[in-house]
Amino acid sequence: MSVSWTETVKQIAGINLHLIRGGDGPTVLVLHHDIGTVDRLPFYEALAARFNVLIPHHPGWGKSERPQWLRHPRDIAAMYAWLLSDLNEPGASLVGLGFGGWIAAEMASLAPASYHRLVLIGAMGIKPPEGDIADQAIVSYIDYPKAGFHDEAAFKRVYGDVSTDQLEAWDIAREMSFRTAWKPYMYSQTLPHLLGGVRAPALVVWGDDDRIVPTSAGQAYAKALREATFTTIPACGHFAEMEKPDAVAKLAIDFMTRT
């Protein structure tokens, strides 16, 4: 059965935040990548079959208005905590994808007892002990997302012949990434020290061929968090939920529904 999605606008911190909602069940906040998100994905459908799924466009990305003052993913984390309070959604689970994983980790560190489960998939936010987070500033709009797939066919399946609208959205997303995570690039030097208090059990998932965020960052997350499981998905890149939606959805759903 296909899910019915609604789109609403919420006023948060002085801007109009675009929010996509669908499904029924316990609440899951899904936080998208640095490249933004397409509106519908098989991964989102799978989650919505079991959960009340909230997918905001990050402030400044997609259809959400840009807060000129925004400077750090921690600011975005505070905005989403505000959003969940306004929606009266205590005890939600967080699913963070790449850059969104960084925001989810910041949210959890700021309110260690507030969330039910934490799922981090290829999360940015920690300096990888080995290797570096890929620098999108020096590659083209298409090459960067492509580098996040193990198999180019998976990129094609999601984006097809990339439209000019999509290219523009990627440029805007890139600008927002620069405005919030330029230096140090895509990680926080303080976050690893603040994760130890997080009470929510965490699942850390990595594509085994993630060329955007080295796997060592995933292992570092698992080590810093109080209760975390680290797992990899074979033949899969950084955009794991787009490349292997079934496998990632099964892992996430099993983890978030386990008592």
Add this chain to the structure above:
Amino acid sequence: MHMMYFTEQPMAAYDAKAGLDYGATALNFSNSYYNPVEGSRLYNEYLEEYALVEECGADGIMLNEHHNAPFCMQARTNMFASILAAVTHRVKIVILGNPLPLSENPVQLSEELSMIDMISKGRLVSGFVRGGGQEQLANGVNPAFNRERFVEAHDLVVKTWTTPGPFRWEGTHYQQRVVNPWALPLQKPYPRVWIPGVLSKETVIWTAQQRYPYIALNTSIEATKKIHETYDEAAREAGYTPGPENFGYLIRVHVQDTEEKALQNARQFMWMQGEFTGLAHPVWANPAGYFSPSGRRGFVEFAVGRAINPRGNPTFEQQVADTMIIAGTPDQVIERLKYVVENTRPGIMALWGNDGTVSKEDRRRCIQLMCREVMPAIKEFGAGLGLKDPWEANAPVHLRYSTDIPTQKQAAE
């Protein structure tokens, strides 16, 4: 009319094939191809050439800076400006310019410029630029805040020059709690500021709002006229009528005793395959957030290879035909330059004389002919057209020092 000499100071002593094989000659083109022995030789030759420029009579020497690329050896324009402040005696030292957003400490930049002004005994022209996209990347500076940092750093430098310290600066991108440098410019109220540029309409408007001269960098005659229109409109809104003293023009010119030799050497202006700043990926030159949002759609298509370069990529022959490059004997060059001057009416002119692998001997001959024969003839021609430079026109250093705007008179007093 102010006539000055310019060169990018090419670091041509590298393996050109390596750059072509790599597919880029900027930002990420490895400095393992850089030879410091050749670098040492070239820096010293260029310094000797600047001394020759002064000896041969030019009004000014224009300097700039770029990073991570063979097309320009100046990594810090204030360094050559400092040396020239000490070793020259008459020429204006025209920095076009310091890339303000690259500075993490505009107060120190203001100190350096004050030192150059004092050491040169008041010969500094302190231009400012945003810096190209790849300059931001080469220096780890956020391109998304480039324009904001440009404006704020400018305001801080000018305040540091003109307001007695100590004072405190609590800005958006700069916070400095004790601004009180013991170095101030000799020229009052402060050294002239000129703003060079190529593309950005926003910069032209900002420049006109400050009443600073705008120096068009080798733009076509048509594009230059459009720049003037944009400037004129913003100037009128600010309450003044701009004249030639508000405009400058940089053009590539190579002079030799024979046309054949001049044309052969002028081909070196294309040594970076026609790209001023070297071969580079479009997203290096225009990282996200650097470019005007109005150009976003066209740019993303160009960046992924779906559209042609909006700046075009004309051949050498086309550029000679369109007077984007002028080469020949002094008489030939004078004739072509008169046409350009008539059509662009600048009060400030920069002749970009040598590029690429032009030999030391030919570079020096070009300078001699350019400064001794071409520049005086063009100055005379410009005088006939009423083209005054900012000193001849006694132009205010900034809009706030205007005496021809009723509301400004009070402010200046």
